[in-house]
Amino acid sequence: MSNKMKLSGLTDLLKDLDVESLEGVTIEGDIELDISGGGGLNPAMAYAMGHEAAQISLHVANIARMLGYPVDQLFASAMGGLPQAPVAGTSRIPELLPAKLDVSKMSEWATPIQEVTLGATSADGGSRKSTVTLGGENALPYYFDAEMPHRNYVTMDVFDMPIGMAKSVKDNYGDVINDPAEWAKKVVRDFNADMVTIHLISTDPLINDTPAREAAKVVEDVLQAVDVPIVIGGSGNPKKDPEVLEKAAEAAEGERVLLASASLNLDYERVAKAATDHGHAVLSWTQLEINAQKELNRKLMKQCNVPRDSIVMDPTTAALGYGLDYAYTNMERIRLAGLMGDEELTFPMSSGTTNAWGARESWMKESPLKQDSDWGPREYRGPIWEIVTGLTLSLAGNDMFMMMHPTSVQVLKEITQTLYGSIEADEIDITKWIGAEV
């Protein structure tokens, strides 16, 4: 670079440059401008030279930019920041990188869950006004992979004798506690129950030892009182239950009830036969053990010839804080195994959500532990305990909920049907949440 060049010459040169002719141009060394002319600079001359220098730097900057050098950052730091950066001191990211979120559906979920219909209308030889169909899923509940064909259903508990209940539950049933038929009417009429479960607990030899034939009368009363499908539960006494459920199944002939339940610790063959002989479905109850559930379902199908469309599973519900983690994961594994083709587990599920009331948090006046923060009023704790227990299992794939408290039923139905997609609501501008006055 021994050749000297006038500033204006450089300007002319750069002015005429276009991108194509840049190839081969090299710029080396510093550009030195000697502006200390003898006798000082007159203002007009200085302005002219400043203008020329600025022009040059602009052109050089353009070249540098073409060469990929981050000119703007250099200028920004030299000039003390870009004018349009009022908040941030550092440079801005110029633009968003384009992106698209692609999510594939689960190809492994290829096996549908069995549909099971409970209740029978007059067209099918029963006297129910409507029926309930459980199951039929092709994905985990509410997932975008596949529409859920049926919503969740709630069956509310009715007992054939007064039982101990949490105060906030009992307050709703004081007027009907001695009359199962009225109790059943009340849960359907006032509390929006989809179904009713009549628990024949007085048949337990250790309670009243009510004869099975007498208990069957109660079933008839309940069937008379309401026109929704029903579930019939025994007392939980493994010796007595098969007989109680036989007589009850006979009394409910044609109504397609759900018999609760067959289990491995009682004579499940008798319960299964009671169901098949009278056209009912059977609840296959095991205790938090997926392999036991497979075994019992297999026995019901192979050994007892219960049709696939007549089996519902109850893999056991433990309350929030008292083993719900096991109950949730057990149900989730059962449902995933079913969707992935384990034919011994492709059945709809039922949850004894009422078990939530066993948790002390749902009914105790205050914490038994002095170190705890105040537990607040139990009237509000109880229902939410039952709701969260049920909601959790709904996300694991549970189809039907056996419940007790009217508020719990109302909220659980609202939330499960919202996730199912059948509830409309006003749109809310959530972008304003930060400033919301609450």
Place this chain on the structure above:
Amino acid sequence: MKINSPLEAYKFLPGTNCGQCGETSCMAFASHLIDRSLQATDCTPLIEEKKYKKKYDELVTLLAPEIREVVIGVGDNAISIGGDDVLHRHKLTFFNKTALAYDVWDTMEENDLVERVNKIQDFKKFYVGDYLTLDMIAVRSVSNDPKKFATTVKKVMETTEFPMVLCSFEPAVLRAGLEVAAEKRPLLYAANKDNWQEVAALAQEFNVPVTVFAPNDLDLLKSMAKTFADNGIEDVVLDPGTFPTGKGLKTTLNNFLKIRRAGINGDRDIAFPIMAVPFTAWMAHDDEISASYWETVVASIFTIKYGDIMIMHSIEPYALMPQLHIRDTMYTDPRKPVTVDPAVYEIGSPTADSPLLVTANFALTYYTVESDLSSNGVDCYLTAIDTDGIGVEAAVAGGQLTAAKIKKGLDDAGFDMGKLTHKVIVLPGLAARLQGDVEDELGAAVMIGPTDSGRLPGWMEQNWPPKK
């Protein structure tokens, strides 16, 4: 993580079985790497010896969780979120339980503010040997005034060590908050489609984690997250919007499902922790109890399905208690044992006059009974019967808790009832129906305790020692 068998991890270890990590062999150590109970840094030679440097670096990359981990706050109160490797807890376990942030706002009176912050940080519930507590304070800018926001943030910092979320869409407000609180590493909330350049610059300047907010626009959400990460802002939290009701809530759930499925399946650009804002339930309900209930319900959904951090409003015990328990439910390691060893345990310092109680060997049952007794200073013998890890009520129904099982439990433990002055065994109220059988089987007197062990201390006062 990119590998899933101990054998694959073993290849990167020294293979010398030196035992410095406390394991007997490098293979044993490798299996702990895969189940994430140990980390590569626990292998001393691997980090100290130069020759392993390359292997160490490769191993760390392979073991990195699919969903990035983001740390909010500093020191002992710092909270990690994200870091998950699976879509279902039974496949491994979920890591870094959902962080629970409760709101305060900058138009609060100072006294109210301090009182609320204290309520949030003091709330605790004892559960299986530990306390369940809340985690964070979210400061909302309602006034939109930078000065007011800074004052509020400062007051919160003076009152608590809980990490903070600074909430505003106005960069000047966020800057004011950061100037007070940046050293505490708060989470910025949030960058959106309008302010993202300025908020990104703030995250860079103050080196804090930042939330990107794109309500029901997963492409934009991913675009912002990717842009931030590419520009060196790696501590990103995703808020796809929490629509609290109707079809919006269903969509919200599915947005969470899509983000997490894509992230676990290897889409690095979206593999960040997710934020839910159940707070929005308060925009849908007028009365407090309905709002509080709905907020709890929405929060439960996103505790179960992939919310890593949540902002909520209700601090009523009936909202906090289920929220703390559902979080514990989801984040309890499913690999831990369900049972305690069947045995006769001494609670406190029992003597020949102390009662002999029976319970199930389901861990939750046992620890509940145990804490009810020990925290109330009851000295007794507590027998955990082998019920296959099933609770009392279900075990009585299912035949896992019987008179014969109780006799076997005492015999196997070598417990001699003869050493007791009273010859009485106390059954749980939920096992009352076993009374006759147990009297026959053991030849002992049976008393029926309360149905909930929380009532044992009161029951003891009334009924113990037994009347002759």
